Amino acid sequence: MIxxxxxxLDTLLIYAFAALALASAAAMLVLRTPMRVALALITCMVSLxxxxxxxxxxxxxxxxxxxxxxxxxxFMVYAIxxxxxxxxxxxxxxxxxLWPGVFGFALLAExxxxxxxxxxxxxxxxxxxxxxxxxxxxxxFLSEYWLHFELTSVLLLVAVVAAIAVxxxxxRSDRG
Amino acid sequence: MGLLTLIVLLPLxxxxxxxxxxxxxxxxxxxxVGCGLPAIAFAVTVKCFLDLQAGGWAPLAETAYAxxxxxxxxxxIAFWFDRLTAVMALVxxxxxxxxHIYSIGYMHEDKSYARYFxxxxxxxxxxxxxxxxxxxxxxxxxWEGVGLASYLLIGFWFGDMEKAAAGKKAFVFNxxxxxxxxxxxxxxxSALGTFDMPAINAAFMGASTPAVSASLVGILLFIGATGKSxxxxxxVWLPDAMAGPTPVSALIxxxxxxxxxxxxxxxxxxxxxxxxxxxxxxxxxxxLTALMAATIAIAQDDIxxxxxxxxxxxxxxxxxxxxxxxxxxxxxxxxxxxxFKACLFLGAGSVIHAMSGEQDIKKMGGLGRKIxxxxxxxxxxxxxxxxIPPLAGFFSKDEILWYALASGRGGSVLLxxxxxxxxxxxxxxMFRLFWLTFMGAPRMAKEVxxxxxxxxxxxxxxxxxxxxxxxxxxxxxxxxxxxxxxxLPETMAxxxxxxxxxxxxxxxxxxxxxxxxxxxxxxxxxxxxxxxxGFAGVYRVLSNKYYIDELYDRLFxxxxxxxxxxxxxxxxxxxxxxxxxxxxxxxxxxxxxxxSRVQTGSLHKYxxxxxxxxxxxxxxxxxxx
Amino acid sequence: xxxVQVLQFVAAxxxxxxxxxxxxxxxxxxxxxxxxxxxxxxxLSLVTFxxxxxxxxxxxxxxxxxxxxxxxxxxxxxxxxxxxxRKRTLDVGSFSDLKG
Numbered sequence: 001m002i003x004x005x006x007x008x009l010d011t012l013l014i015y016a017f018a019a020l021a022l023a024s025a026a027a028m029l030v031l032r033t034p035m036r037v038a039l040a041l042i043t044c045m046v047s048l049x050x051x052x053x054x055x056x057x058x059x060x061x062x063x064x065x066x067x068x069x070x071x072x073x074x075f076m077v078y079a080i081x082x083x084x085x086x087x088x089x090x091x092x093x094x095x096x097x098l099w100p101g102v103f104g105f106a107l108l109a110e111x112x113x114x115x116x117x118x119x120x121x122x123x124x125x126x127x128x129x130x131x132x133x134x135x136x137x138x139x140x141f142l143s144e145y146w147l148h149f150e151l152t153s154v155l156l157l158v159a160v161v162a163a164i165a166v167x168x169x170x171x172r173s174d175r176g
Numbered sequence: 177m178g179l180l181t182l183i184v185l186l187p188l189x190x191x192x193x194x195x196x197x198x199x200x201x202x203x204x205x206x207x208x209v210g211c212g213l214p215a216i217a218f219a220v221t222v223k224c225f226l227d228l229q230a231g232g233w234a235p236l237a238e239t240a241y242a243x244x245x246x247x248x249x250x251x252x253i254a255f256w257f258d259r260l261t262a263v264m265a266l267v268x269x270x271x272x273x274x275x276h277i278y279s280i281g282y283m284h285e286d287k288s289y290a291r292y293f294x295x296x297x298x299x300x301x302x303x304x305x306x307x308x309x310x311x312x313x314x315x316x317x318x319w320e321g322v323g324l325a326s327y328l329l330i331g332f333w334f335g336d337m338e339k340a341a342a343g344k345k346a347f348v349f350n351x352x353x354x355x356x357x358x359x360x361x362x363x364x365x366s367a368l369g370t371f372d373m374p375a376i377n378a379a380f381m382g383a384s385t386p387a388v389s390a391s392l393v394g395i396l397l398f399i400g401a402t403g404k405s406x407x408x409x410x411x412v413w414l415p416d417a418m419a420g421p422t423p424v425s426a427l428i429x430x431x432x433x434x435x436x437x438x439x440x441x442x443x444x445x446x447x448x449x450x451x452x453x454x455x456x457x458x459x460x461x462x463x464l465t466a467l468m469a470a471t472i473a474i475a476q477d478d479i480x481x482x483x484x485x486x487x488x489x490x491x492x493x494x495x496x497x498x499x500x501x502x503x504x505x506x507x508x509x510x511x512x513x514x515x516f517k518a519c520l521f522l523g524a525g526s527v528i529h530a531m532s533g534e535q536d537i538k539k540m541g542g543l544g545r546k547i548x549x550x551x552x553x554x555x556x557x558x559x560x561x562x563x564i565p566p567l568a569g570f571f572s573k574d575e576i577l578w579y580a581l582a583s584g585r586g587g588s589v590l591l592x593x594x595x596x597x598x599x600x601x602x603x604x605x606m607f608r609l610f611w612l613t614f615m616g617a618p619r620m621a622k623e624v625x626x627x628x629x630x631x632x633x634x635x636x637x638x639x640x641x642x643x644x645x646x647x648x649x650x651x652x653x654x655x656x657x658x659x660x661x662x663x664l665p666e667t668m669a670x671x672x673x674x675x676x677x678x679x680x681x682x683x684x685x686x687x688x689x690x691x692x693x694x695x696x697x698x699x700x701x702x703x704x705x706x707x708x709x710g711f712a713g714v715y716r717v718l719s720n721k722y723y724i725d726e727l728y729d730r731l732f733x734x735x736x737x738x739x740x741x742x743x744x745x746x747x748x749x750x751x752x753x754x755x756x757x758x759x760x761x762x763x764x765x766x767x768x769x770x771x772s773r774v775q776t777g778s779l780h781k782y783x784x785x786x787x788x789x790x791x792x793x794x795x796x797x798x799x800x801x
Numbered sequence: 802x803x804x805v806q807v808l809q810f811v812a813a814x815x816x817x818x819x820x821x822x823x824x825x826x827x828x829x830x831x832x833x834x835x836x837x838x839x840x841x842x843x844x845l846s847l848v849t850f851x852x853x854x855x856x857x858x859x860x861x862x863x864x865x866x867x868x869x870x871x872x873x874x875x876x877x878x879x880x881x882x883x884x885x886x887r888k889r890t891l892d893v894g895s896f897s898d899l900k901g
Contacts, residue, residue, distance in 0.1 A: 011804050014804055014808070015804070015807065018807065018808060018811045021811065021815065021845075022811060022814060022815070025814075025815050025818045025819070025838055026818060028818070028822060028831075028834065028835065028838065029818060029821065029822050029825060029826070029835075034828055034830050034831055034834075037831050037834055038834060041834050041837060041838060044815075044838065044841065045841060048841055048844070048845055051808070051845065051848075052848050055848060055849070055852045056852060057848055057851065057852065057860055059860075060848060060860055060863055060864070063864065063867055064844075064867075067867045067870075067871060068837075068841070068867065068870070071871060072837065072870060072871060072874050075874060075875070075878060076830070076833070076834060076837075076874070076878070079830060079878045079881070079882065080830055082882070083830065083881075083882065083885050083891065092827050092892070093826065093827060093828075094825055094826065094827060095780040095824070095825060095826065095827045095893065095894060096778075096780065096894065097780045097781065097784050097824050097825065098825055100784060100824075101780075101784060101787075101821050101824035101825040102821070102825070104784060104787045104788060104791065104821065104824065105787075105817055105818070105820075105821035107788075107791045108787060108790065108791050108794075108817045108820065108821075109813070109814065109817045111791050111794045111795050111798075112794065112813040112814075112816075112817060113810065113813065114798070115794060115797075115798040116806075116809055116810060116813065118798065136857060137857055137860055137861070140857045140861060141861060141864075145861050148861065148865055152865060152868045152869075155868060155869065155872050156868065156871075156872055158872070159871075159872035159873075159875045159876055160875075162875075162876045163875050163876055163879055166876065166879040166880060166883065167879060169883070775899065775900060776897070776900055777896075777897030777898065777899045777900030778894065778897055779832075779893050779896065780823075780824055780825075780893065780894070783820070783823045783824045784824045786820070787820050787821070787824060790820070
């Protein structure tokens, strides 16, 4: 039995991480303070990183943790700490559309599940589906998907300019 | 370019040059161009006449331009020169040129000198299109064009609302006649498939009768002629047209445009020879118009109005001649009438010029000694119109009276009696006019009397030429010249013995009219005053022109204005059209207002709508595969 | 049921949870984080398929989504900062200036 367990360890671990991701995502909707919500999101992201690693795409897992958790969520935490006033609005959790939202969630989940159930994706091709190494990934990026690569650099430049412009507007209105 | 096209285009060139550049180039240039080009056109017409004669009187034809080709039929602008055209074209260009020269003196002080000559040349262009045209279509273009030129020239001094209204009235009544003309044209085209006038005449004269009734076409074309040639019921514009400058009255409303209707009927003689009902109607209308206009003329006091009604009456004479089949005689009267009526109108212009603008003959008198050339020429023309031999009017009027009595195509004693009485009235009112204007003691104000002066040479020279033509023009026997193409009707055998009685009678009529005028109006005109007081009611009806204008206004004018105002303006334009547009706009506005309520500004609601939409699209996608 | 299929359901669930979170939660920063959750759900789906089909396209797309998410956050948070500073509240319900 332990042999079976050890043989399917990676699958079990995948299921475990996936369950953790789901749980923390559900917790996000229920937790009160934004800080706790952020922590729940970090948990979700890290467990997703684990799933990616167990699926064999190690560099995507690394990027997930590095970029998403390490940059995006850190920034988000900074923003929460900057902005979180201890007032009434911060504690009010739900908007006026709570029950319609829940009902909509039920519908959406049911629609997606039904759609997937009727049209299940097939078994993976190739033995374990193949894992990629970063060398083939980067060469693909620079040969077949070079246009996307260039566009992302433009996008990042635009984001930098936009962020600076927004802050400058802020400073100008502060001064005036 | 052929000679005929050249004749037509020369006045057009004058119109363009004077119209576009006349103001900048000064009066002398305008005069030279404005009178020179018609003179050249006259010379070319004479050349064409000589060519016609040299060619054994075979008609000259020229196609200038293929206007439109629609399917199988092609409409061309083509010109035609036969005997009838020769007479008309020579009169139009000859008398036209003389009147242009007269205008140099008459319009000298006017500030719109160039515009006047431009319009006058434009009129000449259209009139030549009319007489030289080979197809009814070209004739109709000329027909409409002379109506336009008439409108422009009657309302020449358009700053005065009355004069502008007179121009509008002329145009509207012409247009009403043109409706009949167009219907006639359509009938001809649908039956014969061509507008070519020689072909139409041949079709009607030929062995097989065409599909359309000749009388119907004849009557429809005659309706157009009543508009253009001022017969009952569309004559009312001609007296009002005296609001225009006097040379315009002479050229358009005496010598040329108003004779277009007579020309049309004569040209389409092939139809009228086979349309006895139409011819009877023409004769009846002509006689009635002649009589009615003559009765009105004896009670008018404005020198130009008398001449206007006289024109209407003389046109009635011409239509009587046409109605009894004597087409050549009618054209003869056109020809002589052009001379003496133009001379009379231009003489009246000279009188008005001398009287510093006064037109009321009650305020004239004794002008004979002061303006001798005008006096003599006016006397010659008056004698001509009254039918005193051997002047031109005697010959043409005598022929008309003879055929009214004796023509085998509708002559009758009744017709003759009416026309003879009208001739008597003609002599009477013309000599009345002459006596009150030129003879007796002066009745004018002292300042006016001081300024009475003879007109300049450009004006009196023309008067002399026209007077000479009025005197000797009758010796050219036009009816016999036209007989090869417009045969004279056979005279009834029963009437043959009376031929010389009729001639003697017409001389007697003229003399009686002259004597009557002298008896009533010489000296202090006390006998005329007594008659007027005695028959005050009759006098009032006559001087108010039988109240026809008021009748037309009440019957047609006011209802039309009411319809325009109540139905078209208030109901149609404001309520329906504006209401629809405004209604659409307000519907759009209110709909937009309702729809903008979707924008609540609440982000949650927007996100919820995204969710709902996503669910819907997934469901749809997965159920419709 | 294969792990790939399970992961697909998980990805769909994550996405649905994220969208619901945007509708339900009142705090603007929490709404932003729920949007990140949506992106993560999509990423999981992409990676799963990349693994299942053996093609690198999925991985490339995931990388692009990382970049886009980063750029988005980099601009969104300053905007939210300015907005909150002006309105003096984090409550999205009171941001209704664009009404009508």
